[in-house]
Amino acid sequence: MQKFVITGGRRLCGELALQGSKNSSLPIMAAALLCCGDCTLHSCPKLTDVYAAARILNCVGCKCSFEGNTAVINSENIGSTEISEELMREMRSSIIFMGAMLGRAGECTVSVPGGCELGPRPIDMHLAALRKMGVDIRESGGSIICKAPSGRAKGAKISLAFPSVGATENIILCAVTADGETVINNAAREPEICDLCGFLRSCGADISGDGESRIIINGKHQLHGCEYTIMPDRIVCATYLSMVAATKGELILTNACVPETEPFLSVLEQTGCSIYTSEKKIYLRSGSRLRAVRDRIRTMPHPGFPTDAQAVLMAALCVADGTSVFEENIFDCRYRHTDAFVKMGADIQVLGKVAVIKGREKLHGANVEATDLRGGAAMVIAALCAEGSSEISRICHIDRGYEKMEEAVGLFGGDMRRV
The missing domain is CATH 3.65.10.10 (Enolpyruvate transferase domain)
Incomplete structure (x- = not known):
C-alpha cells in the first residue's frame, strides 16, 4: 500500500x-447517461473517483474513454439498468446515478453508496423526492429498486428540508427528461450545481434558477451530446x-x-x-x-x-x-x-x-x-x-x-x- x-x-x-472539479465531474459524467451522442468533457480530473464513475458507465453499456484530461462518453446503447454493489461502494457520490438512470431508462437498481466515512449521510430526501415524481421504490437485500410505472417520471413540486447537494442533483437528473415541470424549493446553491445545470442546458435541457434556492426544470423527451469544460x-x-x-x-x-x-x-x-x-x-x-x-x-x-x-x-x-x-x-x-x-x-x-x-x-x-x-x-x-x-x-x-x-x-x- x-x-x-x-x-x-x-x-x-x-x-x-x-484541476477540474471532482464534485462537478461526477454528476456531469452521470448526466451523460441522459444524452444521445457523444459528450466530450474537458478539464476532467484524473482521479480514482472519476475512474470509478467511468467503470459504472461502462458496466451499464456506455463507452467511456480518456485522453489526458478529456473524457468522451457515448451513451447510445444502455444494456443494463443495474449497478453492482461493488461499484456503488467505490465512491460516496455514486447515488447520483440513481436519478440519471431513472431519467434515461425509467428504472434502476442500485445499493447504498460507499466512500469516506463521514457519519450518516441518509438518502431519505433523495428517495422521498423521487417518490413525489411518481417513482415506485422498494428495498430488498441491500438493493434499492426504482421504477417509474409509465416509463417516465412525472414533474412535481418538491421542497427539501435541507439544501442537500446530492438530493438536488438527483432530482435535476431525473427531472430533465420527466413529464412536465419540476420545481425544487430550498435547492442547494453550490457552484457545482450550476455547473451540472450548465452542462445539461448545453445538451438541450430546460433549467432555470440554479444558483438560487428555487430551481425550475421543464422535462424534455430527449437530450443530445455536447462539448463542455468542467469548472x-x-x-x-x-x-x-x-x-x-x-x-x-x-x-x-x-x-x-x-x-x-x-x-x-x-x-x-x-x-x-x-x-x-x-x-x-x-x-x-x-x-x-x-x-x-x-x-x-x-x-x-x-x-x-x-x-x-x-x-x-x-x-x-x-x-x-x-x-x-x-x-x-x-x-x-x-x-x-x-x-x-x-x-x-x-x-x-x-x-x-x-x-x-x-x-x-x-x-x-x-x-x-x-x-x-x-x-x-x-x-x-x-x-x-x-x-x-x-x-x-x-x-x-x-x-x-x-x-x-x-x-x-x-x-x-x-x-x-x-x-
Whole structure:
C-alpha cells in the first residue's frame, strides 16, 4: 500500500493551474447517461473517483474513454439498468446515478453508496423526492429498486428540508427528461450545481434558477451530446492556498474560479495573508506566521464556508498565533483528522461539533493515517509545516480528489514522495 513521506519546514512558493472539479465531474459524467451522442468533457480530473464513475458507465453499456484530461462518453446503447454493489461502494457520490438512470431508462437498481466515512449521510430526501415524481421504490437485500410505472417520471413540486447537494442533483437528473415541470424549493446553491445545470442546458435541457434556492426544470423527451469544460476545483484551490499560507510562502493559482472561492478567501484573509485576484487567477503571499481567525468559522451550505475546506484551513491554523474556533454544521464525524494533528503536536480540543485550535509555534513530524479525502489532504499540510519527517498512509483517500498532490508540492519546492 502506497504512502507519502514528507519532510517539512520548507517555505513553499510556486505557480499551479488548478484541476477540474471532482464534485462537478461526477454528476456531469452521470448526466451523460441522459444524452444521445457523444459528450466530450474537458478539464476532467484524473482521479480514482472519476475512474470509478467511468467503470459504472461502462458496466451499464456506455463507452467511456480518456485522453489526458478529456473524457468522451457515448451513451447510445444502455444494456443494463443495474449497478453492482461493488461499484456503488467505490465512491460516496455514486447515488447520483440513481436519478440519471431513472431519467434515461425509467428504472434502476442500485445499493447504498460507499466512500469516506463521514457519519450518516441518509438518502431519505433523495428517495422521498423521487417518490413525489411518481417513482415506485422498494428495498430488498441491500438493493434499492426504482421504477417509474409509465416509463417516465412525472414533474412535481418538491421542497427539501435541507439544501442537500446530492438530493438536488438527483432530482435535476431525473427531472430533465420527466413529464412536465419540476420545481425544487430550498435547492442547494453550490457552484457545482450550476455547473451540472450548465452542462445539461448545453445538451438541450430546460433549467432555470440554479444558483438560487428555487430551481425550475421543464422535462424534455430527449437530450443530445455536447462539448463542455468542467469548472475548476474550488476545494483544491482552498487546499493549496492553505498549504502555502501555513508554510509562510507565496503562490499563484491559475484557472481559478474566484467568485466561487470567495467564502473561503474572505476567511483566509483574516489570517494576515495578502490575497489578490483577477478573473481566473489568485495570488497569495504569507511571509510571516499566520494570525488566528477571531470569528467562529461555521461550515454552512453555499454561500457559507464550505465543509470540505474545514480540515485544510484547520491544518494551517494549527501553527497560527492565537486561538481559532470551528463549528461543523454539515457532517458528523468530520473532525477525525484532529487526532493526527495532535500527534504532530497541535493543541486541539473537540466537543461535539465545535473544535478549538490553539496555535503552536511549531509542529513535529509523525506517522499518521488518512481518515478521509479532505482530512488526508489536511494531514499533508500539517506535515509540510512540521519539523522533521512524516509518513501518511492510506493515501487512497487523497487520490480520490487530488491529481498527484506530490507533484504539485514538488513544484512549490516541498519535499513529498510517494513510496
